[in-house]
Amino acid sequence: MSDPTQTSRRAFLRGSAAALAGGAATAASAGTPDPLITEVQSWASGLGEGVDETPYGLPIEFESDVVRRNVPWLTADPISSINFTPIHALDGTITPQGCAFERHHSGAIELRKEDYRLMINGLVDTPLVFTYADLERFPRENHVYFCECAANTGMEWAGAQLNGVQFTHGMIHNMEYSGVSLRTLLEEAGLDAAGDLADKWVYVEGADASSNGRSIPMEKALDDVLVAFKANGEALRKEHGYPVRLVVPGWEGNMWVKWLRRIEVMDGPVESREETSKYTDVLADGTARKWTWVMDAKSVITSPSPQAPITHGAGPLVITGLAWSGHGKITRVDVSKDGGITWETARLGKAEEDSKALTRFYLDTEWNGEDWLLQARAMDETGYIQPTKDQLREVRGENSIYHNNCIQTWHITPDGEAENVEVS
Amino acid sequence: MSKFLKATVATCVLATPVFAEGYGLGREALPEEIQAWDVDIRPGGAGLPEGSGDVWTGEEVFADYCAVCHGDFAEGVDNWPVLAGGFDTLADKDPVKTVGSYWPHLSTVWDYVNRSMPFGGAQTLEPDEVYAIVAYILYSNDMVDDDFVLSDENFAEFEMYNEGGFIVDDRAETEYTIWRKEPCMENCKDSVEITMRASVVDVTPEETAEEEAAAQVEDSTQVAAVAEDAPAQEAPVVAALDPELVAAGEKAFKKCSACHQVGDGAKNRTGPALNGIMGAAAGQAEGFKYSKALQAMAEEGLVWDEANMTAFLTKPREFMKGTKMSFAGFRKESDLEAVIEYLKSHAE
CATH class of the missing domain: 3.90.420.10 (Oxidoreductase, molybdopterin-binding domain)
Structure with a gap:
């Protein structure tokens, strides 16, 4: 693998499956012994950094693409603007301050x-x-x-x-x-x-x-x-x-x-x-x-997504994402692979007492190169079900800017890539 | 408000007794301190200081402080907010929401201009200047005649165009009743088609080495072109400055001072500090985050000599595509000449 710092960011942003597949393939093929195991590696032999090296640490260099990003055309000046949390690359629920949107x-x-x-x-x-x-x-x-x-x-x-959950849902x-x-x-x-x-x-x-x-x-x-x-x-x-x-x-x-x-x-x-x-x-x-203060229930799949494509080929796949509601607790998240025709209920990885906080959900499933239209749908303790974009438009029209809590669709293609699409 | 109070949770919260005895922490706020910070203006004008401003004064003040971003006629430069026009567009696709067409209270305009504007120089306007700017914004919206004078006395009489255009959040009735129901799990619709793809729109930011390199090539071509156009530079001479021109420049520099400081103790603000800028290599203000466009031109050797500065300040975005500077350029050659002389007077 080439030096990750030299790799074009395009690979991360567009999620080119090919760019990331190399390492995974080597580890998976059983025929030849893996030199990472059979040979003594430099880190297993030499010494690392001392405790006086980093009084306050940043993430390791290999994670340098997990950063806030902005959309320059959105605003007139970056001083009065917004950037986006890299939610495609995070797990759990707590957002590290250093990459939390501003x-x-x-x-x-x-x-x-x-x-x-x-x-x-x-x-x-x-x-x-x-x-x-x-x-x-x-x-x-x-x-x-x-x-x-x-x-x-x-x-x-x-x-x-x-085309990226960081940009569509990272505020x-x-x-x-x-x-x-x-x-x-x-x-x-x-x-x-x-x-x-x-x-x-x-x-x-x-x-x-x-x-x-x-x-x-x-x-x-x-x-x-x-x-x-x-x-x-x-x-x-x-x-x-x-x-x-x-x-x-x-x-x-x-x-x-x-x-x-x-x-x-x-x-x-x-x-x-x-x-x-x-x-x-x-x-x-x-x-x-006016006074539309509460953020209604919403969810989104963070992986796979355009910036986090499927790179491991057919077999077990973890679908994961975030759900939240300004009305209280998330009680359930359903996932659809066919654009909303059928749904299955995801597993909530959460502390019971979390209210008005992010809830992580997982669907432990299998993918064999199918075309998927992947969606998540949150439900909160008031019984509110996250609406589709069409349902929102029916009530509000198309001139709103704020409070878009619609169901998001990712189109997963046979090569594992994901694209932001809208469906009927 | 009344709707909100119907919620049982809210009622419970209010029913919990609020205890009078405290921890004895903090100290009493002094009247002068409250006066300094409590400057918010309420609908109807409660909180306004005495004062007044007319449309013509407003036009001048607006040109000095606001037009850089909002345009001479409040029409908005680039992505900066449009303040005028847009009447009867609110029901259209892409409504134009301006002070005239959308803002429900005049107090909001006064309050916001007074506390938050100008960008990079907030809370520096005198009350009369604020009255004048607000009067001019109304004039630019054709809401008052050119002899209009706004003051604390006639403020409350003014009715905004869209005052009745707002309703209190009604999602509880219009949305929650529809969407609080048992979710469908199977055969929820007959078929699904992709109706739109983000890749077709293609507006997602991408950071690639190739693209950055390409942008730099483009920028450097511009530098070269500018250099060819510019007259051959004489050897630097320390010419005596024209004090009258410097004084005129100081006045014209008001347009710049929302973003730039110059002189003793000048610091980077929205724009870099400008001491010693004339004759200096571009991109040298320590700690200032320049645009990629400027950095690229600086790497190509851009120097702020008179020719380049003149070209830049005439049409900033033509001279430097991608500059962060939102200024549209001097229209009067005399202003431009004066500002350059003024900048020369602030050598390092």
Whole structure:
């Protein structure tokens, strides 16, 4: 095999089965002894790196293609843009921070903990200012949640467009957050001044130049919203809002304000740019839905997929993917190989308590070079079944951008390649 | 909102008592601090500072700060947002969603311009400038006459075109009732046909060595062509600068300052810091992430001499296909000349 760093990225991106087949074939043929076993290899004889070599490690060089990628034609400037998690190459459910998608409106800023301030004002008994150190003295919670951009799969409304699950479904990540519940902080400021909480809102705002701000109904604010400062056990990355971001479980990613600097208790929504001109959904007749916060149940097969083709030939095949719902737990995922005529139920590889978090599913099956139209269909604890794109279009028309949670189809061809297609 | 409250879960959350006694952490926010950060503007204009701005002032301010990306007539440059027009397109395929055609509240425009714009120079506008810019955006949408003055006093009277165009999330009634049902497992449809393929559209980004090399060849051809057109360079002379021209350049540089800094303590922002740029080799600002296009031209030896800088700032995207700089180019030769003189005045 050639040096992987020299291999054209095309092989990984388009998933050329031929480019990857060589190594697998050698290991599988039983006739001649495998030199990797019979000969002493350099790594079995010489020495590796010492413990003082890498104070903080990156993935090994052979995994250098497992990176975030962006779509340059999508936006005017990479500073106000989005990139995509390489979900085709990941397994399990936790997304490593270093390859978890980024979306910012004025670039990823660098804000020191020492310079961090969080203000709570508005209809509270005492307006307060917290330092980072103050936040660490409140009782802490740990929760795993998915964060999905409302625009995930948004480029696919009009038809199959991007040939890779990273691009069609990669505006998502799933992390374990450590932080303080927003409820605790609001109680610290006191909500007597707010009176009846039923019609109150909190407005949350970031410290970066975009000053991204969203209005959240008080019910949600007091329910499960988290002011988080750690993800997957370590500090947030700057691109995810270091040192403090908001976590709004099950709701669209734009509300998960990064570099959180201010929380205002209000008697109505601000109707900010990001909740009027953006993150609203134009229907067929031109009227638009607003406040479409919840991310409905969705699933996608991550392998095989255009960037992760079948390279091992006929025989046992693991079909795997991710499912999630902003309404709670995923209860079931079905997989179809014939474009939705027949379905079989996949195995969920998950912790029972996961709610509003990614669920991994597997279908341990066999592939013998058939043409497949591969689909996954998620079901959540409310009994909601992930719709087809046609079902969504029937209700919403074709002018939406956000909240496309349709069933995705991959066409698997006899050579093991996969292509993004739309089916009748 | 009322719909949301019907959900039993939400009601339970509100019913849980909120305790008054806390941990005694944090400190009271001072009025000056709240004033500095609490600047959001509500529908109807609550929160607006005193002030006013007219359309003609707005046109000037807009040209200085906004037109780089949004175009002189708010028509949008490249992929940057279009702010004007698009009326009655919302039900069409590919609706044009602008401030005029789509935004339901004028307060949102003021709030967003004030807090988040200009790109790379946010929170630097004076209230009167914001009023003027908003007035100009309304004018560019044919929503006001050219003698219109927007102020905190007449703000609440203004009604937006699409104010009634929004409904609160109704998925619970229009979608969930349909899709919460027993899933079909067999014979779910008669037949299946592929109706569309992503490979036909072919817009998936690809990173290949071949393509990058090809792009570089293309870029270098451009450099060569530019070099041929450019007049032969004289030996560098340290000419005395024209102070009037430098002053005019400082003014014209306002167009650039949303993205570029120059002078003492200049740092890279959206664009690289420009101290010592005149006469320098391209792509030298430390720590700035240049476009592939610029890097390729820099490797070919591009130098920011007067001829190249003039060509670049006249039509940036023609001179450098793929440049990250979103500026459309100076239309007035006098502005261009002045800016170059101003840049010369900021040698290293």
